Amino acid sequence: MKNPTAAMLVIGDEILSGRTRDANMHYLAGQLTDAGIALAEVRVVPDERDVIIAAVQALAANYDTVFTSGGIGPTHDDITADCMAAAFGQTIDVRDDARDILQAHYDKSGTELNEARLRMARIPADATLIDNPVSSAPGFTIENVHVMAGVPSVFIAMVASVLPTLTGGAPLLSETLTVHRGEGDIAGPFGAIAEAYPSLSMGSYPFQKDGRYGAHLVVRGQDRAMLDEAMGKLSEAFS
Amino acid sequence: MKNPTAAMLVIGDEILSGRTRDANMHYLAGQLTDAGIALAEVRVVPDERDVIIAAVQALAANYDTVFTSGGIGPTHDDITADCMAAAFGQTIDVRDDARDILQAHYDKSGTELNEARLRMARIPADATLIDNPVSSAPGFTIENVHVMAGVPSVFIAMVASVLPTLTGGAPLLSETLTVHRGEGDIAGPFGAIAEAYPSLSMGSYPFQKDGRYGAHLVVRGQDRAMLDEAMGKLSEAFS
Structure with missing residues (x-):
């Protein structure tokens, strides 16, 4: 079975x-891998309306799920919500459900829900809110896109809210063998073993540490027995 | 004048x-900003031939210069060089100039320049080599794309080799004012000042630290006098 992308x-x-x-990218990558969802592409774009709209449309069309981070705060440079509405042809305005969440949050601290803060209640018409237990201002899901905050603590909390709602595949298993030889000596036998296991993905990641050369050989796949067998072959080849 | 992208x-x-x-992304971003070149987009893609080719063609067409990192070592999963040749319609084979560099390097340590290591001398026909003072295996420049290693120490060395050959614009200046208030209180006055200086770019980056809320207000631009004037207005508004 193909894993979701x-x-x-x-x-x-x-x-x-x-x-x-x-x-956030590194954090999300690890979380998705654990959930059996393959992170297949990341794009980083500036705070520019046309660029954001084009990028999210391209990614939403090409992959099962898209996660965005950044640009949903109260200041003038936070334009993500409006871009998402435009990208998917929805209207956007302050929504009562989002406003209620903000109102309850700011009432607790006696802070005024002013015009700027109300910007964070601007949510596209057909989007579903994503819970933000850290600072209350919600993210939202629009079509297959989860729109989340850029502040890492809030991003992490929103990922925790969204991930259980997604259907993952079999977890992507991964094993690493560290070999203290140059990659040039590793490449021949490693390539032969990789060829013998076409359903596993094998990569070599070289390092230099304390003047020693070496490489981490990483084998990824979903079949535990096959992964163990391939790791055995690698250990034998580089013992 | 528009800065190169x-x-x-x-x-x-x-x-x-x-x-x-x-x-590497964070490192390159800082280096380009200092050189007056605007990093306008980053994409992260897997080790898949078709995806790499499509991505580099899109980026090379849209921006003045492209930098790649990763996938130029001796192992079977290092397919970047072949992808670059295919993307720009060039042939690729072991090139004498690259082989000579590797031969000299491995002769010094009495290491055999075996078939796997020779893969690192596979360079597209019309590419120019990029010097690698760390581990000798060269990167290369093909059309407007600089193809570099993923190992950070080598990536940094290759950026140092390439950057002086590029024409930058006026340096992108940046000043930061840290304000210990919630973004919701900052947004109004900050937005008004941003509107008054349309040629400057202003962003607010919130933080929570030791239980205190605040935001870094960042102003970017090329005109030092205007930047200073805007920073003065901000200091006044949030003193």
């Missing part, structure tokens, strides 16, 4: 300028 | 599976 769209000038180092 | 293509199953956390 996912893509991620990271929205934010701050990532592309080098100001901020994205953390 | 760049895109990055990160090639590697290990990033998408969450096994490895990419470091």
Whole structure:
């Protein structure tokens, strides 16, 4: 069975300028792998309306599920929600269900739900809200796209809200053999073993550490018995 | 004057599976910003021939310069060089200039330049080699695409080889004001100031640290005097 596929769209000038180092991609990649969903592409785009719309349309058409991060706060540069509505031909306005969540949150701290904060209740008409237990302002799901915050603590909480609703495939298993030889000596036998197991995916990731060369040989697949057999062959070849 | 644009293509199953956390994107973003080149898009794709070819063609057509990282080692899963040749309709084979570099390198350590290592001398016919002072195996430039290693120490060295050959624009200046208020209180005045300086780009990046809320207000642009003036307005508004 083919695993479901996912893509991620990271929205934010701050990532592309080098100001901020994205953390959400690595986190989501690990979570999806554990759930048996193959993260097949990531795009990082700036805070530009046309670019965001084109990117989300392309990814939503090509993959089963899309996750976005960034651009759903109260300031003028947060344009993700409006872009998503435009990308899927929906109207967008302050929605009562989202406003109620914000109102309850700000009432607790005696903070005014002003015009800027109300921007976070702008949700496309047919979208479903994603729970945000950290700071209340919801994300939303529109068609096959889950629109989430860029702040890592909130992103993580929203992934936890969304993941149980998705249907995964068999978990993608992975085993690693670390070999302290140059990749040039590893490549021949490794390639032959990879060829003998076409349903497994094998990759070599070289490293240099404390002046020693080596490579992590990673074998991925869904069949535990076959994975173990291939790892046995690798251990034998590089013992 | 418009700054030149760049895109990055990160090639590697290990990033998408969450096994490895990419470091090269953040590094390149900072280097390009300093050089006055706008990193406008990043894509991360798996080690799949058709996907790599389609992605590099799209990015090379849309941006002035493209940087790739990953997939140029000696093992069977290193298919980037062949993909680049196919993407730009060039033949590819072991090239004498690249072989000489590898031969000299391996002669020094008495290591055999075997068939696997020779794969690293496979370079598209019309490409120009990129110097690799770390481990000798060269990268290459094909049309407007710079093809570089994924190992961070080698990637950094190759960026250092390539960057001086590129024409940048005026450096993208950036200033940050940290405000310890909620974004909902910041958004109104901040949006008004952003509107007053349309040639500057202003973004708000919220944080929660030690139980305190706040946001980094970042102003970017090329005109130092205008940047300083806008920062003055921001300081006044949030003092």
